[in-house]
Amino acid sequence: MTQWKYICKLEDIPVLGARRVTRAQGLEVAVFRTATDEVFALLDRCPHKGGPLSQGIVFGKSVACPLHNWTIGLCDGQAQAPDEGCTPSFQVKLEGGSVYLDADELAHRALTETRPLAGPALRAAVA
């Protein structure tokens, strides 16, 4: 039996936009809302170079990564051909105007991914 975790109201997510959901461990989960009020959830990390997909432009059932414009499918996290790659997706339940995520997935899914480094942190890592 899936344990559904309440996240927010549908209205809390902008139409053709996203919100970030932080969790106890692992990178954030991005929750997207389409023009037709469908809601999808992906790990907030582009399979290309780790960009935060929650910050991208949402169109149709896709999001364009804000870093290099890869198009990622909201249903399955797959990069649109000819690009290749996939970001983990999360189950969503939309009921009575409320958005829920699977508590088990939130706690255990995709915990090892990290963000790319930049600036002094990158300098330190290279040295």
Next chain:
Amino acid sequence: MKKSKLVMVGNGMAGVRTLEELLKIAPDLYDITVFGAEPHPNYNRILLSPVLAGEQTLEQIVLNDWSWYEDNHITLHAGYTVTQVDRTRRMVHATNAAGETLSVAYDRLIMATGSNPFMLPIPGKDLQGVLAYRDIADTQAMIDAAAHYKHAVVIGGGLLGLEAANGLMKRGMQVAVVHGSEWLMERQLDDVAGKMLQKSLQERGMQFLMKAQTQELLADDAGRVRAVRFKDGTEVSADLVVMAVGIRPNVALAQSMRLHVNRGIVVNDTMQTTTDARIYAVGECAEHRGVAYGLVAPLFEQGKVAANHLAEFGIGRYQGSLTSTKLKVTGIDLFSAGDFMGGEGTEEIVMSDPGAGLYKKLVLKDDKLVGACLYGNTVDGSWYFKLLRDGRPVSDLRDKLMFGESNIGDSGHAGQNKAASMPDDAEVCGCNGVTKGTICKAIKEKGLFTLDEVRKHTKASASCGSCTGLVEQILMATVGGDYSATPKTKPVCACTDHGHQAVRDAIRANKLLSKEEVFAFMEWKTPNGCPTCRPAINYYLISTWPKEALDDPQSRAINERSHANIQKDGTYSVVPRMWAGETTADELRRIADVVDKYKIPAVKVTGGQRIDLLGVKKEDLQGVWNDIGMPCGHAYGKSLRTVKTCVGSEWCRFGTQDSTQMGRDLERALWRMYAPHKVKLAVSGCPRNCAESGIKDVGVIGVDSGWEIYVAGNGGIKTEVAHFFTKVKTAEEVLEVSGAFLQLYREEGWYLERTVHYIARVGLDYAKKKVLEDHANRKALWARLQAALEGEPDPWFEGEKARVDARQFIPIAVA
């Protein structure tokens, strides 16, 4: 539901591309059957020349192998020639070499029969050892002949003939090319370039018989060709004769079907034959608006339209293509387009350096480029072709036209302008780190034909675009002789067929106020656009109808939505505005305190005389803005960035004008101004120009008697020196002229077009007319800009008014 039956006659590049396009958009609509006379799957005919020359194998040029047909449930009858089509019963009848016959019914039929080589009707044309050059069988026969015989004669000194001759020579034959005209490739080259080409090929050992009229081919006792005899009675010996005098659309079947045929099978804008709406024709066999195309790109455009119609979408129309010839014969770069011969009423600009193997001729008529012929260095071919296609006046470019776009300081590929001489590991695209080898590999392995396809697959030239010319060179060198151009109006994106100008015009003429209205009015193909069209439409709406059209933050890219610059690790950078680059101890102290408080990892001085705080977490952005308490710098936007200044006459012993004050005034007048792209200004207090006004969108230089104004400079990808615009006496005039020029750009520029590109499109004279000569218009432009900026909010401090969605800064936490 029972599927309709789609039958295609012909298994070549244009036809199979049509099927690929169809399967992409309607995979389950048809049962598809294909007849191909050749016993091969679809291959890249353009690459037969590299196969002949031994540079590639037949396997390498297959585009769709047998399994592709199987995987897509297409029945392929390879080796079957269609002999008859019964249009009344809708049946196709075919025969193979063994005499076996097949009949298949159709609901819709695609004619993709391509073209046939033209054989000179001379005695001996049917002898053994006399070949055309069109398909795999011809190529194989030439390869076999080269292994056994010594002397080859190629009749026809056009592209195909020279490629055949080159291939045979590389396979060890002695080759003579017979050509009826005075110079080679007379349909693509003028006499000078044609003769340079001939000289270069002669140096490689090719022989030429020019202005020679072939009379007959002579046989030996065994019935094989032994010599070619000319009208003047002379003979040359030949064990192999290749006829390459031209191709004709293959229309015999269409004629027998009683379809309307001129030069090719006549089709309408949806690629249906004008005789029978169930029957389509695509590729070299089709004639559209009087033209039968022979280059790949137009054929693929046709395929796309036919597929769209077959899929019952019915929204695509083919409206013809403009073509150029940009080709490569044995390591020699050639390009020609338009009326390159010139003549009555035209002017020519010619650069000729035969010693270096360089030749360039540009033909102008009525202040427009109408033709170009390049030999030796073709990197600027695409630029000339664009000028030609756009038909824009070139008087303001005239002094540098000859030297090409690449001369104007593109960066990012180490100044390379000859793709052929680059090693495989050389970087072509400096933005995306793509080497020549990677591009060649993708072109070959993925079967790419157009610049767009190469961009999609490799990202080469997909970012800044400065290496586009190089990528095009590699493309044509790798896929062979043919290269052709994009349609005249480039659509904004795949969501529409309309170009930027059409969208701008429709928004103004019909007072469209939201993206939804634009999508509906202009019949967008997608429900809510894409990341290319949405930001463009949003800009057009708010710039055309300020205070009326509402900004749509979800149609803005992340930087303009969050009012900061996203970095590679997902953090942001913050650049507060420092009017004309001046700051105070108080401001610096606040910045320092913020850096400590929010643990900001890096601080950097920018090129625009400001301070950049890097590595700010998104949830800290609002706090950082508030604590610093300085206005938004818009360092992230398609908007006014900075006004860079020198210290000017207030301090400098050489200064003639108060450039800092001028800069402050300009920046205060123009900040919060959104534009098609970023806008940078500079003001220098004397001609020493320490603020680098010469490479800014608007650059001002103080002189003793007033101010000089320069426009449309650029210091980025394309280093472009700004054009002198005008000289004025007062600071008020500087404001008015600068503002009016920028408002013209805001109202007419296409999204992501810098001022340099805008001026390149419309011409400097046009801008001078609108801003300088027409005083009333200048005042009106300046007034409209001021009205648009009046009361515009600072997004850092008036978030609600600026329609900033504050929810984005707060992550949702799950316990």
